[in-house]
Amino acid sequence: MADAEIIPIGTRGQPGRATGTRPSSAARGLAPGAAKKPTRKGADAAAPTESATAAGKPADTRKPADTRKPAAQRSAAPKAAAKPAAEPAPAAPRDDDPVIRTASLLDPPAASALPEQARPAARTEERGAGPLAGIPIGDWLAAFQHAARELFGDQWEPQLARFLAFLRRRVTGDYAVDEYGFDAEITEQFFMAALRPIAQKWFRIEVRGVENIPTTGGALVVSNHSGTIPVDGLMTMVSIHDQTGRFLRPLGADLVFRMPVVGTVARKGGATLACSEDAERMLRGGELVGVWPEGFKGIGKPFSDRYKLQRFGRGGFVSAALRTGVPIVPLSVVGAEEIYPLVGNIPSLARLLGVPYIPITPFFPLLGPLGLVPLPSKWLLEFGEPIRTDEYDAGAAEDPMLVFNVTDQVRETIQQTLYSLLMQRQSVFR
């Protein structure tokens, strides 16, 4: 588009080039009121048609056949060109206004042509103190009250007091963490609050079979794993908390706890290392534990393998459930596969960095950070009927064949549910 080519931002002339005797145009533009070109332009602006044709030219040369569009641009261009001519009058500098003084690049052309060029450069104190100094304390208080009312509703005083009490607890360290480093307060007030809009608005998560999650006592939620980045774990945590009020305690790979920040946040959010000791300890403690037995094989699988369950580890989760006698709740997640379609991998770089894979998605390295925005697929979470483990004998966990059988049973249940959910799904994004 021709519009994009005439945006008058930046240096007028060759950027950053000085000829030796003259400073560069960028430098001239920065010097207080020393620009010559703008004055000329200001004079030119008296005849807007000329600059309009100049502006419209690139479009003309590019698309000679299309006659209507350049015409439209020509009518738009005079407006843009006329603007500098019209502006000087209202923006004439006033001595009592400190804000105007600071601008030199943005000054209208006529302003820089005025004789008072030796005006001292504006200072930030001048600028900052000016508008704020005149406001009386009463207005400040009123504004504060108004803001508090806007934010907390009419009951703002107790609400604000409660919020302050929360802040004080955080600042003084007056909160409790459990033995895994789980900080219930910050999880509920902060992590969950941050994730909830993503779960509800972005992925529009639909949860089915909540009644299959036990309301009390230990239980093991076993889920499929997908999505390149374990977003599905976070979304499962939020959904379970919102539906049942219980915290899901995820079991994470040791890589999670090796990474700075990530490991700390994971522990504060209730995660712990996926090892049999921790799993059994949590289940004995009556926690709702979440496990993703596919691990990195699951989230790092290519997009073409979506919704095909990978090997379910070595069945360690089943032994943990058998030893503690808690039910296994199979969970099938549909939608997480499409958030970052994994189309490529750089195994050599991954080995170098010691991570399982370096993902390439259609958007990731290409669009940079923008590629990290997950695609807004529609998610379905279905909790299946709990598989009881308390009916087996005491030594059942030591029987590998039984463990494999139960593992396969859980895996098949999840796979079948995935297929049926995929059949029910209208489309990926709806």
Add this chain to the structure above:
Amino acid sequence: MSAGRTVLVTGVSRDLGRTFARTLATDPGVDRVIGVDVIPPRGDLGDVTFVRADIRNPVIAKVIAKEDVDTVVHMSVIATPGSAGARGTMKELNVIGTMQLLAACQKSDQVRQLIVKSSTTAYGASNRDPAMFTEEMEPRRPPRTGYAKDVSEVERYVRGFARRRPDVDVTLLRCANVIGARVVSPVTSYFRLPVVPTVLGYDPRLQFLHESDLNRALRHAVVAGRPGTFNIAGDGLLVLSQALRRMGRASVPLPAFAFGGLGSALKSARRADLSPELVSFLTYGRGVDTTRMRTEFGFEPHYSTAGAFEEFAATLPPAARRSERALAALADRLPPVDDDRPAQLTVAPASLAVAPVPEV
């Protein structure tokens, strides 16, 4: 237990050992307490008989034989070279000293009980650790240097001794980081720094044991005589950021690679000793399970982890706590919070928050 016991305590020149020996000497079930160390203790030893001997040479066997010692409390596994000199001396004191002491105990017919104060450093600290170590767990990565290696070697010798002398009750106490007003250890000198450095992006879980609880646990071990390995720690955990907030002390997060460099700078300035095992502890943290301490060992610490830390923090110079005071001043102007309900960070729109109950 039978009266008229003679207890030998090693490492009495240091504060914890001296205090323990002194309180043990007042115990009615204990007849005599003999304190052994290379250098004489600075403080008052009370009724304790001090014998200046080096446990690194066979003299210790003579002491044990001559004094009819029936209980040996080994407390001279040190975490920091400190006054002892360099790392080489420290290792010799820890490992060779333990070897000689155990050899002397094995030789003696009177010794009935051996109590070794070890440390939870034996479990190491890494990202592959389970949340809570129980007594039968091993470190995920065997320690290669420093104090951690000393501790694991000492424990190996103690296990070997227990195998060779099954008639002797061996109690191995793995104590969490001992903290208290007078304790000088790598951890306490770390928390005494004016600005506490932390490892950027990590918030380790910490467990503490109050010095008086260590004293009581050791006394309990002598009196009750429960053989086995036990974790000794205060209840609950603190994470480092929380501990620092409770102290009101400023902290500066440093990336992991800079943290080690700072450690050696602090060491040369004799302010703190950020040894490798302390760095990994301050990176990944550690928790130990104390169920067996209660059920089998039969000991209940007075101080929780938070309580012990609070007691320790109270002895430090008070911090500014500016933000805390500002928040308190602001909170005073608002009505008191009647319920214990946490604040709502997710704010409902005003219309929802005060929606009037519809009249039916």
